[in-house]
Amino acid sequence: MASRFKKCINVILVFALIGIQPIDAFSRKDYERDEGYYHELCSGAKARDHQDECTGFTEYINEKLADSETLLRRIREQKDTVLEEIEDNNELLEVYQKEILVLKERVTEIQESIRMIEADVVETEAKIEVFEKKIKILEEKVKLNIRASQSSLYVNNYIEFVFGAADFVDLIRRMEGLTRIKQSNDGVVNELIEARKAFDEEKEHLLSQKEQMEAKEASVKKEEHDIKVYQMEVRDLIQSLMAKHQVLEDQSKEVQEKLSFENKLFLDLRNLPNENGFVRPLKSNYWVSTGTWHYAKGGRHMGVDLAHIDARVGMEILAPGSGIITGTQGGCPTYGSYPRGNCNGGWGNYLTMMFSVNGKVYGALFAHLEENSFKMSPGSVVRAGDVIANMGSSGLSSGPHLHLEIYYLGSDSIEAAYDRWDGNITFGTGGANWGNGWEKRCEMNNHDAPCRENPMKLFNYTYEAEY
Known part of the structure; x- marks a missing residue:
């Protein structure tokens, strides 16, 4: 508090016992050259013997107050300039905001695509599980057929089975039966081959979908990073402009308070009497x-x-x-x-x-x-x-x-x-x-x-x- 009032008192604590008279005998440079001297000269009884100098010094101080008012106007003009700069940058802010919206929409689309791929992956994995079970069943059938044919249909047994027919019709019937057994085995084997082929295709599709999902997730991360960058640009730009405005706002307030304080003290102090004795601090009793x-x-x-x-x-x-x-x-x-x-x-x-x-x-x-x-x-x-x-x-x-x-x-x-x-x-x-x-x-x-x-x-x- 002391430093603030010290600056103000330097300006106005010199007006006791001074009358206001227009003079041109002393220039501003005279007062600027030795302000302290005139402060001392015009603040006591000596002021009576230097009316012209002290009146001029009073006018000089008034000019300094006017300079403060000029500074206040300049600061207000700078505030207006900053406000115009804020308006000029609105277009850039709008570009940033639009880009942020585009990126957010893109992220939403990619995330929806990822969800669809995830659903397809779940479906594909279910199909693969079904094919795995089917392949196991078919493999067991093939193994059983092979063991059955190996145990009973050696060459001699085959000949005995065929030529052991009672007549020609029985022979034909036995030959057709063997053919049907062979065709059944071939069908199981073909079904197994097809199942294995479908299984491999589903596995390949699953791998492809997972690769796509990883790529899209990486894309989402990049887009989200870009959004943060744009948001930081917007935030920094706004903060920079508002900081400039706040600095000028603070300067304006400080100068305004200083002017108000100086003007008040000027009015209060210019008529202070030069006391010729101490007043006791208490009245009586x-x-x-x-x-x-x-x-x-x-x-x-x-x-x-x-x-x-x-x-x-x-x-x-x-x-x-x-x-x-x-x-x-x-x-x-x-x-x-x-x-x-x-x-x-x-x-x-x-x-x-x-x-x-x-x-x-x-x-x-x-x-x-x-x-x-x-x-x-x-x-x-x-x-x-x-x-x-x-x-x-x-x-x-x-x-x-x-x-x-x-x-x-x-x-x-x-x-x-x-x-x-x-x-x-x-x-x-x-x-x-x-x-x-x-x-x-x-x-x-x-x-x-x-x-x-x-x-x-x-x-x-x-x-x-x-x-």
Whole structure:
């Protein structure tokens, strides 16, 4: 969140105390050459002595805002171009879709052909089984006939059978009987030969059908692969076009949000007053429960603790100066505990801000706030005395109070200080026992920013006094 607002604040945090007058004394190149200088010059009391320069700088910033609007229009034109490209590619998509349909129909036809072949294979295998049984029966008949003829019709027996006839008629009858036996054997043999021939033909047909089925199955696999390839082409083309459109959609949204944010801050900040003193963070009915730098019973304390006289939560907390909310972190119940209240690192619900007083820039941390009590969100412009949250007892807290820390950030401008800020909630000054926080007290390092101020002195507080 910090990086986003940092970019925006660079553009518009310079308009306090500036009047609008048309001038031509300073060119755009002058402001582009040293933008930081003009940000500092036109953000404080010095602006009164440089009305012409600061008015020109205001117009320069307005031109930058107009450039953003031009960029937004260009992005929208590119979106229209991509939409036209999507329409132009519809013809190619239709070709792909038609080819996919043709391939699917072909696959269906081949699969139907395979089913017919499979049915024919089943029928052929049944025929072969019938022929196999018939051949076995005929082979047994032939074997029986051969054995019968071999056992009884040797040459001598044949002669005896023929010439043992009682008369000529009996002879003729015996000869005809032998002929019929021979013809019967020949018929069985011929039937066996035909059965074997049909069996071989069916076997050959079965082999041919199986080969056709394998070829068609291979064809189906290829056609299905081609379908997947075409489907991937269609998917990739659509995804590519939609991705281009989405990128431009995101850019458009980002620029639009930036413009809206800049315009809002421009209107809110151009009339911010230059504060000449600190506003105390609470109105009345509170006391200083813990002073700065040390706890009463020992140990370091880097801020000041302010508590309601009746130990209640909900007391309104005020902005000590005019500036901007830099961060909020909630999610903790209003009442924490001590020493185990570690929600949000012990800070509980907290808010940070930057503000300007007497031409100097400060950061502030307000901790142990009431749950869901933030009145501002990051990026909100605030004036001195605005209500920003409510007192609570969240996090590492033994009772309702506000823990307040103040940091000196420099004498240039909020914009410049914001540029230097890395998003740390103590503004680069560490803590009581980490990050050289103890050495970063302003009274110890000759006010070398960033450093920790003593809020007791800034707000003219006395330990255990009531206000």
